[in-house]
Amino acid sequence: MKTLLALNWKMNKTPSEARSWAHELSEKYEPVPGVELAVMAPALSLSVLAANLPAGVGFGGQDVSEHESGAYTGEISAAMLADVGARYVVIGHSERREYHLETDAQVAAKAQRAQANGLTPIVCVGEKLDVREAGKQVPFTLAQLRASLAGVGEDLVVAYEPVWAIGTGKTATAQDAEEMAAEIRETLRELYGEGASEIRVLYGGSVKPDNIAEICGQPNVNGALVGGASLKVPDVLGMNDALR
Numbered sequence: 001m002k003t004l005l006a007l008n009w010k011m012n013k014t015p016s017e018a019r020s021w022a023h024e025l026s027e028k029y030e031p032v033p034g035v036e037l038a039v040m041a042p043a044l045s046l047s048v049l050a051a052n053l054p055a056g057v058g059f060g061g062q063d064v065s066e067h068e069s070g071a072y073t074g075e076i077s078a079a080m081l082a083d084v085g086a087r088y089v090v091i092g093h094s095e096r097r098e099y100h101l102e103t104d105a106q107v108a109a110k111a112q113r114a115q116a117n118g119l120t121p122i123v124c125v126g127e128k129l130d131v132r133e134a135g136k137q138v139p140f141t142l143a144q145l146r147a148s149l150a151g152v153g154e155d156l157v158v159a160y161e162p163v164w165a166i167g168t169g170k171t172a173t174a175q176d177a178e179e180m181a182a183e184i185r186e187t188l189r190e191l192y193g194e195g196a197s198e199i200r201v202l203y204g205g206s207v208k209p210d211n212i213a214e215i216c217g218q219p220n221v222n223g224a225l226v227g228g229a230s231l232k233v234p235d236v237l238g239m240n241d242a243l244r
C-alpha cells in the first residue's frame with residue numbers, strides 16, 4: 001500500500017494560480033517510490049490540474065453532492081468530478097461539518113454516491129478540543145466513523161483530523177495519531193473484515209515537512225491530509241522528500 005500525501009487546498013488558489021503551482025511542481029517533482037501524491041482542489045481548478053499536473057500525481061474534489069443530478073443549484077456531482085479525471089473526493093471535512101452543518105448521514109450518502117461514480121472518498125473524522133479534554137476522543141471518533149460509513153463500501157480512505165489541530169500549529173503527537181489510527185483500523189476490521197488492512201488511514205492537522213516522517217512512520221498511519229503546507233510547492237516537495 002502506498003503512503004498517500006493528500007493535499008487539501010481548501011478555498012485557496014484561482015485556476016490561474018493552480019496552473020502556476022502545477023507548472024512549478026512539474027519542474028521540480030521527483031516521485032518517491034511508495035508515495036502517492038494527490039491534490040484536492042476547488043472544483044474550478046480541477047480541469048487545470050488535469051492538464052498540468054506531472055504524470056502520476058492525482059487530484060480530487062473537496063466535497064460532492066449526495067444527489068446524482070438535478071435541481072441542486074450550486075452543487076457539484078460525483079459524475080462531474082469523475083468526468084474531469086478526479087480520483088478522490090474529500091467528504092465530511094470538519095469545516096463542512098461545522099460551517100455547512102453536514103451530518104454523518106449526509107457524509108455516508110455522499111461517500112456512497114462518490115463510490116457509485118468510481119471515486120474514492122476520503123472520509124474525515126475527528127474530535128473537537130472539548131471532547132479531547134474530556135478524554136472521550138476515541139468513543140466519539142469511532143461513533144462518528146461508524147455513522148459516516150453506513151452503507152459505504154471498502155474502497156475508501158479515512159482521514160483522522162483532530163479539529164483542535166487543524167490550522168492551529170498544534171499537531172497531535174505521533175503517538176496520539178497512532179493510537180487513534182489503530183482504533184480506527186480495528187473498527188474498519190469489524191466493518192470490512194480482512195479488506196480493512198488495505199484501507200489507508202491518514203492523519204491531518206498541522207502536518208508539515210518537519211513532522212510528516214514521524215507521523216507517517218507509525219504502523220497504522222498510511223499518509224497525511226495536509227492543508228496549510230500544501231499551498232507552496234517547496235513545502236510539498238519537502239514533505240514528499242521526507243517520506244523517501
Ligand SMILES: O=C[C@H](O)COP(=O)(O)O
Binds near residue numbers: 161
Ligand atoms: O484538510 C486538511 C486539514 O484540515 C489540516 O489542515 P492544516 O494542515 O492546515 O492544519
